[in-house]
Amino acid sequence: MTSLEDLRGQELSAIKTYFSHGIRVLEIGGGNGFQASLLVALGADVKSIDVAQPAGQQTFFPVEIYDGHTIPYSDATFDVVFSSNVLEHVQDIKGMMAEIHRVLKVDGVAVHILPTPTWRFWTSLTHYAYLAMRVLGLRRPVGGGHVPSLGGKVQRSGLWATAKRILLAGPHGEYPSALSEFWYFSKARWLEVFRQNGFQVIRSSPSGIFYTGYSVAPALSIGVRQKLAKILGSSTYIYVLRKT
8 A cells, every 4th residue: 555655755756966965954734744854864964844733644754833924044054955745835925935044055956846736627527436435434634534424524614615525526736626726736837936036947847756645546556557657647846946
C-alpha cells in the first residue's frame, strides 16, 4: 500500500539536489515533520513551521507553531525555503511571498510543490467512488483522524451546505470552488503569482507521479503511479524560484 508519506517522499526525491549538506532550510507547512526529517537525513539544517499541529498523527520532526503571517526568523536567514502542497491553502499569498522573499538569502532558492489541474480533475472524478467506499465502510479519510457524523455535519454547516458537499466535490485550497481550481492550480497562474511577487522561476517541471486526493486505489505502487503520470499527467508540479 502506498501511503501519503510514500508519495511525499517520492516528490521530495525529485528535488533533493537543492538540499545539500549544511545548507539552512526553512520548511513552511511542516505538518507532522515527515518531509523535514527527510531533509535532515540529506544533511540539511532544517527549521519547520506551521500554523497548527496535526491532531492524532505521529511526529517525525519538531515543527514550530507560528501565526501564519510573520515568519519568526530574521532577514536573509535561509539558503532554501521549501513548501509541499501548502501555498494553495494560504489566503494572503502576497503576504506569504513577501515573507519568503524576506527570509531568503540573496542567492537562495524557494522550492514549491503544488497540485496541478490534473490532480483537481481526477480528485473530482473519484469523489463519488470515495463516497461509495465510505458508505460501505471500505475507506477511512486520507490522513486518518476523526470524521464527524452526518448529523454533526448538518448541525454545523446546515442541510443545504452538507448536501452540496456530498453531491459536488469541494475546493481543496483557499478558492471559491473545485471548478475554479482548474485555473488556480494551473502553471500559468502560478508563474504569474511568482513573477508579481519578486521571483524568477528557474525551473518548472512535473513531479512525475500520479495520485488523487481521495486515494481510492492505495495498492498502486510508486512505479505504477509514475507510469500513470506519463499517460494521465502528474498530480503535482515543482517550481524553483530565485529572488529578482
